[in-house]
Amino acid sequence: MPLCSMTIDIDDFLTTVARAVENVQVPVVDLIAVQTGDPYRILVATILSARTKDEVTARAADRLFQLADDIPSLGRLSEDSISRAIYPVGFFRSKAKYLRQLPEALQAFGNQVPESIEDLVTLPGVGRKTANLVRSVAFKKPAICVDTHVHRIMNIWEYVTTDSPFKTEMALRRQLPERHWLTVNSLLVAFGQSICRPVSPHCDICPLAGTCPQRGVTPRRIMKKPSRNNQLPYRFISWNINGIRAVEKKGFAEMLIGFDADIIALQETKAQPDQLSSELKNITGYTSYWHSAERKGYSGVAIYSRLEPLRVLTGIDEPEFDCEGRVLTLEFPTFYLMNIYFPNSGEGLKRLDFKLRFNEALLIFAARLQQEKTVILCGDFNVAHKPIDLKNPAANVKNAGFTPEERAWMDSFIAAGFVDSFRMFNQEPDQYTWWSYRFNARAKNIGWRIDYFCIDAKSRDKILAAAILQEVMGSDHCPVRLEFLA
Numbered sequence: 001m002p003l004c005s006m007t008i009d010i011d012d013f014l015t016t017v018a019r020a021v022e023n024v025q026v027p028v029v030d031l032i033a034v035q036t037g038d039p040y041r042i043l044v045a046t047i048l049s050a051r052t053k054d055e056v057t058a059r060a061a062d063r064l065f066q067l068a069d070d071i072p073s074l075g076r077l078s079e080d081s082i083s084r085a086i087y088p089v090g091f092f093r094s095k096a097k098y099l100r101q102l103p104e105a106l107q108a109f110g111n112q113v114p115e116s117i118e119d120l121v122t123l124p125g126v127g128r129k130t131a132n133l134v135r136s137v138a139f140k141k142p143a144i145c146v147d148t149h150v151h152r153i154m155n156i157w158e159y160v161t162t163d164s165p166f167k168t169e170m171a172l173r174r175q176l177p178e179r180h181w182l183t184v185n186s187l188l189v190a191f192g193q194s195i196c197r198p199v200s201p202h203c204d205i206c207p208l209a210g211t212c213p214q215r216g217v218t219p220r221r222i223m224k225k226p227s228r229n230n231q232l233p234y235r236f237i238s239w240n241i242n243g244i245r246a247v248e249k250k251g252f253a254e255m256l257i258g259f260d261a262d263i264i265a266l267q268e269t270k271a272q273p274d275q276l277s278s279e280l281k282n283i284t285g286y287t288s289y290w291h292s293a294e295r296k297g298y299s300g301v302a303i304y305s306r307l308e309p310l311r312v313l314t315g316i317d318e319p320e321f322d323c324e325g326r327v328l329t330l331e332f333p334t335f336y337l338m339n340i341y342f343p344n345s346g347e348g349l350k351r352l353d354f355k356l357r358f359n360e361a362l363l364i365f366a367a368r369l370q371q372e373k374t375v376i377l378c379g380d381f382n383v384a385h386k387p388i389d390l391k392n393p394a395a396n397v398k399n400a401g402f403t404p405e406e407r408a409w410m411d412s413f414i415a416a417g418f419v420d421s422f423r424m425f426n427q428e429p430d431q432y433t434w435w436s437y438r439f440n441a442r443a444k445n446i447g448w449r450i451d452y453f454c455i456d457a458k459s460r461d462k463i464l465a466a467a468i469l470q471e472v473m474g475s476d477h478c479p480v481r482l483e484f485l486a
């Protein structure tokens with residue numbers, strides 16, 4: 001049962017938010033509602049908007065409505081035509097399939113968009129969040145659409161204490177006055193996109209600063225250039241993005257700026273530098289460094305850095321592993337930053353031996369650097385170290401990522417003098433960085449903690465904070481963050 005603290009004055013908070021966002025562009029679905037009042041267009045735009053930026057959704061919806069401005073004309077389009085019209089919205093192939101099936105599904109409701117949540121969720125591609133949004137926006141009926149912004153901000157405010165959007169919806173149904181139900185989503189989406197952003201919220205300009213509980217928040221820093229003279233900590237991010245060209249379509253360049261980090265280490269880039277757009281190669285303020293696999297579309301690591309390195313090392317001097325583009329190290333005056341994408345042991349543990357050999361070679365390489373200066377290792381380690389680091393330990397002892405052999409190597413790594421920075425600050429269960437795309441695992445928080453920032457033990461006092469950024473979407477992993485005083 002979710003806890004409900006409700007210490008804030010919700011009327012006051014939402015009124016303040018409404019004033020703060022009155023000049024912010026309204027979410028695209030609300031805009032379409034105001035412009036057309038048409039449940040068909042609102043439903044289609046809502047389906048398109050999932051995991052997609054508003055500008056992309058607006059353009060895609062416009063192209064699609066030029067081809068199909070009502071349900072019967074949508075029924076005459078092929079899946080391929082829909083797909084071409086809506087590209088590049090996130091998951092455009094799946095959404096084209098759902099939209100192709102939609103007219104037939106609506107026959108059960110007299111070729112009209114139904115009003116009730118129960119009916120709406122029977123439609124292809126319509127989950128509870130979409131159903132709530134359509135019911136409230138298209139029909140002005142009591143419904144609370146809880147998307148990632150509403151869930152996140154209500155928890156930051158400690159108005160609810162929940163660990164999933166569904167639990168937030170249920171908690172809000174009990175405690176949020178009904179007069180806010182229709183508007184809370186568009187207000188908090190606009191607020192979440194402009195001020196209380198998922199990464200580094202802009203608390204410095206927020207009218208709620210001072211009264212907001214700021215639960216779990218690390219606000220953005222105003223000063224951009226850290227230095228040893230003024231002792232601002234460096235901020236590092238590590239993220240397995242599961243394909244940089246895929247995550248680019250989900251607003252990666254904007255997210256990267258939003259991290260406001262000095263170094264952003266990426267794993268599983270799945271691209272050679274010559275396959276990257278000029279936008280990805282030229283992110284203002286950052287220089288990027290790449291170590292790609294010889295095999296196209298496979299593995300690969302990269303680092304975006306605001307700090308100029310003394311040296312860039314690709315690989316670990318082991319051709320067997322280096323051809324897979326798994327390690328990239330930057331040397332700075334007082335530390336090494338190693339970005340690593342550890343191999344996956346694979347189905348049937350076919351690559352377990354390969355992984356264990358890689359792990360040993362990696363440890364030898366890191367130990368060598370460790371003799372010179374501080375070594376920070378980050379990346380996707382592809383192993384959950386302890387039972388607390390995954391949801392279902394007992395069921396996974398024979399599976400890749402939690403075998404006794406992989407965990408024993410992690411023990412030996414720690415014994416060799418490295419510290420798991422996250423566990424310096426947090427001993428709680430249910431802290432994960434990866435979730436399967438299947439079984440709605442992320443929403444249910446059935447996950448694994450396999451992404452780490454580790455540091456040699458003698459430098460542990462330089463770590464000021466370590467966190468998991470669970471709210472950042474775009475990959476099956478979420479980023480992890482480290483604050484480090486060099």
Ligand code: SF4
Nearest residue numbers: 196201203206209212
């Ligand atoms: S003070 Fe910061 S965390 Fe709180 S609502 Fe404002 S931006 Fe969000």
